[in-house]
Amino acid sequence: MKLIFATHNPNKVIELNKQLPSSIALSDLLELGFNEEIPETENTLEGNAILKATYIYDKTGNDVFADDTGLEIEALNGEPGVFSARYAGNNKNATDNIKKVLKNMEGVTNRKAQFRTVFALIIAGKLQLLEGVIKGSILKQPQGDNGFGYDPIFCPNGYTQSFAEISLDEKSKISHRGIATQKLVAFLKNRT
Ligand code: IMP
DSSP states (O other), X not given: OEEEEOOSOHHHHHHHHHHSOTTOEEEEHHHHTOOXXXXXXXSSHHHHHHHHHHHXXXXXXXXXXXXXXXXXXGGGTTOBGGGGGGTTOTTOOHHHHHHHHHHHTTTOOOOEEEEEEEEEEEETTEEEEEEEEEEEEEOSSOOOSSSSXXXXXXXXXXXXXXXXXXXXXXXHHHSHHHHHXXXXXXXXXXXX
């Protein structure tokens, strides 16, 4: 089975390929020559994932899936959520995003948060949504150098370290994206 992953991020493809059965041939947008970014104009993770998957399905007619992820902080009414990548502004980076979160969380005792990934899958023209969630809390300051994005300030429930202090292998087993990927693999295996 040929499946397109509507992403330009080669790390995501490597991560996924490790878990997919060999009967599924995954290709990404760079491989297909789609170099332009697909604008993420929706205001939900689901909306953006569907938008990206539909865009590529309409262009290629091939089975496809797309992902979108956000950090949802309870005390900030779910922010940064769908705006996680650009929380501090379009030209800002992960350090700026973390600073903004910590500033908004100053003096806040409810530190509950979750990472949520949504996969929108279009197989034979039929849409299927899959979700992966990891619950945890926002630390008072950044800890660790591994990972990316908000990893240094997110401590998963049951752990004393941040996502940036545990190994990538361990993170992949418990993370939002890891869980969504396990669901994707199970879904695809059930079809073959
Ligand atoms: P994307 O939808 O996977 O591109 O994720 C959107 C944004 O969410 C990223 O730019 C990061 O800021 C944040 N993010 C997604 N996944 C993770 C993660 O595993 N750790 C930390 N931050 C993440």
